[in-house]
Amino acid sequence: MIEISVNGRTQSVDAEPDTPLLWVLRDWLGMTGTKYGCGIAQCGACSVLVDGQAMRSCQVPVESVAGQQILTIEAMADHPVGKKVVEAWVAAQAPQCGYCQSGQVIAATGMLLQTPKPTEDDIAGAMTNLCRCGTYLDIAAAVKRAAETA
Amino acid sequence: MNSITRPSLPPGGIANLSRRGLLGAAGIGTLLLGFGLPTAARAQKGPPMSRHATAVAAYLQIRPDGTIRLLSPFVEGGQGIATSSAQIIAEELDADPAQFVVECAPAGAEYQIMFGDQVRFTGGSFSTRASYTTFRKLGATARAMLVQAAAQRWGVPTAEVTTSPGRVLHAASSRSLGYGELAEAAAKLPVPADASLKDAAQFRVIGKPTPRLDVRAKSTGAAKYGIDSAAPGMLQAAIAHAPRLGQEPATLGNEAAVRAMPGVHSVHRLPGAVAVLADRWWRARQAVEALEIGWTGGTLPEDFSSASQLAGFKAAAGGAAQVAETRGDLEAGMRGAAKVVEAEYDAPYLAHAQLEPPSALAVFAADGTLDLTMPNQAPEMYREVAAKLAGLQPGQVRIHSPLLGGFFGRHFLYDTANVFPQAIALAKAVGRPVKVIWSREEEFRRDAYRPLSYTKLRAGLDAQGMPVALQAVAVGEGPLGRHMAGFLANPKVDDSVVEGLTEKPYGIAHHRVDYVHSKQPVNIGFWRSVAHSMNDFFYESFLDELAVTAGRDPFEYRMALLAGSPRHATLLKAAAELSGGWQRGPYDAADGTKRARGCAMASPFGSEVATIAEVSLKDGEVVVHHLWVAIDPGQIVNPAIVAAQVRSAAAIGLSSALLEEVVFEKGEPQALNFDAYPILPPARMPQISVRIVESGAPMGGVGEPGTPGVPPAVANAVAALTGQRIRSLPLAKARLGTT
Secondary structure, eight states: OEEEEETTEEEEEOOOTTSBHHHIIIIISOOTTSOOSOSSSSSOTTEEEETTEEEEGGGOBGGGGTTSEEEOGGGGGGSTTHHHHHHHHHHHTOOSSOTTHHHHHHHHHHHHHHOSSOOHHHHHHHOOOOOTTOOHHHHHHHHHHHHHHO | OGGGGOTTOOOOOEEEEEEOOHHHHTTOOEEEEEEOOOHHHHHOSSOOOOGGGGOHHHHEEEOTTSOEEEEESSOOSSSOHHHHHHHHHHHHHTOOGGGEEEEEOOSOGGGOOBTTTTBOOSOTTOHHHHHHHHHHHHHHHHHHHHHHHHHHHHTOOGGGEEEETTEEEEGGGTEEEEHHHHHHHHHTSOOOSOOOOOOGGGOSSTTSOOOOTTHHHHHTTOOOBGGGOOOTTOEEEEEEEOSSTTEEEEEETTHHHHHTSTTEEEEEEETTEEEEEESSHHHHHHHHHHOOEEEEEOSSOTTOOHHHHHHHHHHHTTSOOEEEEEESOHHHHHHTOSEEEEEEEEEOBBOOOOSSOOEEEEEEOTTSOEEEEOOOSOHHHHHHHHHHHHTOOGGGEEEEOOBOSOOTTTTSOOGGGOSHHHHHHHHHHHTSOEEEEOOHHHHHHHOOBBOOEEEEEEEEEOTTSOEEEEEEEEEEOOHHHHHOGGGOSBTTBOHHHHBTTBSOOSOOSEEEEEEEEOOOSSOBOOOTTTTHHHHHHHHHHHHHHHHHHHTOOHHHHHHHHTTTOHHHHHHHHHHHHHTTSOOOOOEEOTTSOEEEEEEEEEOOTTOEEEEEEEEEEETTEEEEEEEEEEEEOSSOSOHHHHHHHHHHHHHHHHHHHHTOOBOEETTEESOOSTTTSOOOOGGGOOEEEEEEOOOOSSOOOOTTTTSTTHHHHHHHHHHHHHSOOOOBSOGGGSOOOOO
């Protein structure tokens, strides 16, 4: 059994230690807001916050985050920075199909936690998740709005 | 898929087209329904109205709290159809669209509202234009029933009863009731056939940028997709597909060891694949990857490659051709020309690369009936095949159609590219619910790709350099002919190969499009804007070549050719205005880069589009700074959704122009994930400006039309900047330098 803290709750899971955090969240804990897109940390749909840092959970072995604070998209509406990001996302009408947007919201929240007043370069460096609907301009508008209110 | 509304289709009913694909070979017959489309449905000027337009109970449920559930014929996958449908109905119902909860309807005849009520699917940019009048009538009918119910309850004439959004009012007695309080009584009333529609001048919802209904759920992780579905007692399946299409599993070297891996339930041979079932998907995936599988056979030859397919098309180009479209006398026009220009163009296989990997959940109930949950664009078509595979009647199969994590044409019936036959076979085999998820790699292996294509173009120019004759010879095979042959207007011409070469707006006296059918062994599918996605690149690039040959500006050249087509001339001018006035360049930008612009027209899916692109070069790579897109869909429902769809469509068009290519070597696709198949990343996203022109023409599509103008506009800009003419996509293959 591995103990992990997800959204403030400690949970025990019987997964193999090298199981990616993504699949522990989705299959062991039934938290499907975090998405599987590529499995090789290319797309970012699986992003979660680990101790405030955005990480691509498909490449994070669950044993490596034992004892750390994991926050997923399900916690963002009640998170002091995350909720501002969510509101900015809604105001900018950023999502289309929405599948990548959990990861996008997490990436933006992670950036604002590290860098509350991001420059254009900070944003370009942090917001690298893929969106097949091409909502990048709307995401950029949402990030800007979130940075102004965060 | 323009052909479906083209006025040259023969009248017809429903034809059963039995075909044997891999599943057939494995002893499970597949059945595809082909639909001929009745002339009457196509002949209507405005959007057609379904006879189900008054089937209020099938579509709308007004709940006591005033929320309104719509069972929509269409599936939401980011295109905004749930919201725009709610807007149309809310307009006539007199309700607030924000009160709507929209779900995709199950399979059923009452939801088949397209093309004379024979079919429904979500695709071809058809949803809004195919349902606009039907949804208005639906809303008006429901409102009339609420008014009637209120009049009866209050004992007043219906003429004295009015509505405000969500409420019924009787002004004389200052009484009012919420729709939710009247819904039960209203539902018991006879359905009126004569509810009248509003005057468009009174619209308060249609034409407004109503916020999309699902944005909050999609920003908080609450939105559920097919891949998120679950059932009690469910096993999960991971798949290993044969490396080459048509190969079958022959040997499993270490099956016993794999069966002993954590969580593993069982190992199964499937047509063209091996599956492992486990309690968790990750465990199933680990196990299936550990399997030592020997494969045999293969329908895709071992020596097949994209390059060999292109060579095959080139060799076939001189063969027997069907005339897809003709005007004037091509050869006479060519004989009279002062100069003849020729060029060959090609475009590669493309993957859909929708971000949600495909899945299917199959659950057999105790009575033997089947629940299937999976991304799909056509519930009745899926149900037909699923029933056959499960040995059931269609009425014993319930199709659940969750939100799509992107689709772009991915989720039609595509034989080996569908997941649900595997889920049905596995659920049957183990007697438990089974969810199959294809890993990204297995998806790239078995996608139904945008076809590789090749076209020869030839033009005769007069002494002034203007084209008097133009011929396009399209070679290949399209998804319509492959998967939905019953939709073909003319069975000898696959419109999903030639659209975009046909129906051009330019005043060229002698014009002919020929089609040479040449099969390709790869599975092919509809990809956003279908044949327009390559043909508009071919044609509009070639037109640019003609302008350059004539020594004329490409924009002015097009304007001259559009003299007889004011709708298109207006639109091209609108795009130029949007870009601050046409200039081809090269010119020096304020940031020190040298830039140039290209333009292109396209007429996809009943809409018209003009696109201008601005590019520069950086380290031999194209940088696209700005796209200006003017679109005329005739009339629209939600300008914010239209603009969002145009930006999205332009982005995928740019992605295809710059980066995308599925390469086959030795019968296998080489790229199996986003590391080797890059899609447009945020860093390469340009600014996109959109202008919507509502000309009042019959309503056209919106989801796809923004795509096809982008590749030629970019390639034409590159030609303006570098003098290099790109005739083969993607641009990433070319070495570019400024002259």
